[in-house]
Amino acid sequence: MAEAEIAKKSKKERLKEYLKDWTPYRFQRYYTFIAVTVFSLIIPWIKINGAHFFLLNFDNKQIHMFFTKFDMQELYMMPFLLIFGFLGVFFLTTLAGRIWCGWLCPQTIFRIIYRDLLETKLLGIRRSIQNKQPEPKGQFGKKSVAFIIWSILSFIAAANFVWFFVPPEDFFQYIQNPSEHGVMMGTIITLALFLIYDVVKLKEDFCIYVCPYARVQSVMYDEETIQTIYNTHRGGHIYDHDQQTKLANTQKELLATDDSSECTYCDACVRVCPTHIDIKAGTQLECINCLECADACTEVMGALGKESLITWTSYSAVEEERKPKFLRFRTIAYGVALVLSLLGLFWMGSTKEYMLLNINRTTQLYKIKDEGQRVTNAYTFLFQNTENEDHKYYFEIVGHDDIKIERPAKAFKLRAGTKSKKVVVLSTTQVLSKDTKKDTPIPITIKAYAIEDKVKITVQRNTTFVYPRYDILQEHQK
Ligand code: SF4
Ligand code: SF4
Known part of the structure; x- marks a missing residue:
């Protein structure tokens, strides 16, 4: 709009039109x-x-x-x-x-x-x-x-x-x-x-x-970080580079140094600032990025049919008179790392177990019973129901038909959110090893589950079943 045309309208009309x-x-x-x-x-x-x-x-x-x-x-x-x-x-x-x-x-x-x-x-x-x-x-x-x-x-x-x-x-x-x-x-x-x-x-x-x-x-800032910035190229230099020395104290003094300076020196941006700073001095630690000064200047400059001298932009964007760059190495790198950590979080979340089980062996490795016909191992299983509902729990030994569960003989109930220690005895009547030099630890996998939902509420734990030296077993059989 031509300057003369703008000047004919009242301040309110100009503001309304400009800021519609x-x-x-x-x-x-x-x-x-x-x-x-x-x-x-x-x-x-x-x-x-x-x-x-x-x-x-x-x-x-x-x-x-x-x-x-x-x-x-x-x-x-x-x-x-x-x-x-x-x-x-x-x-x-x-x-x-x-x-x-x-x-x-x-x-x-x-x-x-x-x-x-x-x-x-x-x-x-x-x-x-x-x-x-x-x-x-x-x-x-x-x-x-x-x-x-x-x-x-x-x-x-x-x-x-x-x-x-x-x-x-x-x-x-x-x-x-x-x-x-x-x-x-x-x-x-x-x-x-x-x-x-x-x-x-x-x-x-x-x-x-x-x-x-x-x-x-x-x-964490760089030249492209979006901040509340006063445009010195348009508004004029009111402060020196050190942000302390004021170069102009009135609009007249400002125009004397550079007659193209657009700042009206109304100080609406200063009066509205909750941290009591003057953004015209440049970025300051006190600035909380509330943009109240940008709003104030938009109204002042809008009445003159001009854009605000204070905008939410980056220093490079002001210098090069362009829009700020959001996609740059630092933001992309942080963005990628953020997505990876989020994926990690979801992956960990998806591997969440809906019950907990800790298995500890007792100090005694094994017992030989029934004149060498049966070998038992004892364990302490700590079950925890992490759900909101009561469940009945039991377990099985995966892929080892030759090892049986002796104790507990049947499923047991655990109330919501409670733990229970169970003495577990596993046994075998089969010959699992003929090693006469040392006991044989046999890796086994325990699959524990809630009877009501074996698919979701289940965990697997590895432990060992210790089979005695074969010569010791044979001595018991004589
Ligand atoms: S953005 Fe808010 S805190 Fe920062 S200078 Fe402007 S008014 Fe003050
Ligand atoms: S509100 Fe705008 S015009 Fe008024 S003093 Fe602040 S920067 Fe200058």
Whole structure:
């Protein structure tokens, strides 16, 4: 549109026209916050086949992941889970900088609820969400109301966190006897008190001084990492390279150094910043990638019929005036490693055993009985029913018709989630070896199963049946 034509329209009209298809990042983030909050509140309540989406249950020594239960003994999955978690953080940070901080982190969500929703929109303690700089003075009554509402929400958030360790079905029983569940109650109270202090007093200082992710994320950046960036080529150089020295303090001074500088020096981007920084000085540790400054500048520049000077892009993209590159060696490498670790996780998950069995031999190698006609070996089998239902268990010896089960003579019942030790005696009346120099260990495979579902609830374990020296056996037969 010609400059003269733009100038004829009112600021509001120009803004409306220019931004007709624009959804501020702020709203996009609010939708994401609602989705994250609803997900966190609802997911602990959802169970499929008795298993939660994620639960680290110390009471029952179980981990639930993706609606599958794992016993603590099945912790072989953990390395894959940790690798997946770390790679996920590396991948996300290299690709999109601190997207976690601005879009998903509970700290950011809590601060938006407290500062923008409670203090500004509901109670009017702050004048506008467009200006987060001045700390409101006085208004003790309204501040107390905000504090009380936030305290209640903190206890709900703390309880929600605990539901990933104590499932809601147990939580609401335990909470009726708080004295018997001191650890759970202590965790909720400590966490809630911390959330109150953090959100009301510490504020964004948590992101700047406490959060370790803020410290390490910059080493994962490269020139193509997406960040909140002020375009100095269009806006003009307001700060020197060291980000400390201000080169221009007014628009006039800015235009004096370069008359093509587009920044209006309105400082809307500074007023809206929750961490109180000026993005025009370049990337800073304090920037949580909330993009509020990009929204502010979009409105200011939009009224002039121009694009925002602050965008979510990469440094290389700004320098070369192009779109950011998402596919590059680092992101592809992290992406591949992420997929591999996910496949590893699924593979480990698919080899999950629905019962557990440990086999230990007793100290006595064998017994010779019936005047050398029968040899027995004794074992201790530790069975564990890791399922939610009671089952009857038994076992067989695979591929060895010459070895029989003497004890236990029949299947036995194990209640859901319980263990049982069984003394097992195997015997043979056949000649399995004629070695007269040493005992012969014969490898055998035990297949144990639940009678109700032999296909799914089954495990195989290898052990040995020790057959005595043949000359010793013959002595017993004389
Ligand atoms: S500079 Fe401030 S407003 Fe802009 S993205 Fe960073 S934290 Fe948010
Ligand atoms: S909002 Fe845009 S125009 Fe205003 S000071 Fe910030 S960068 Fe410059």
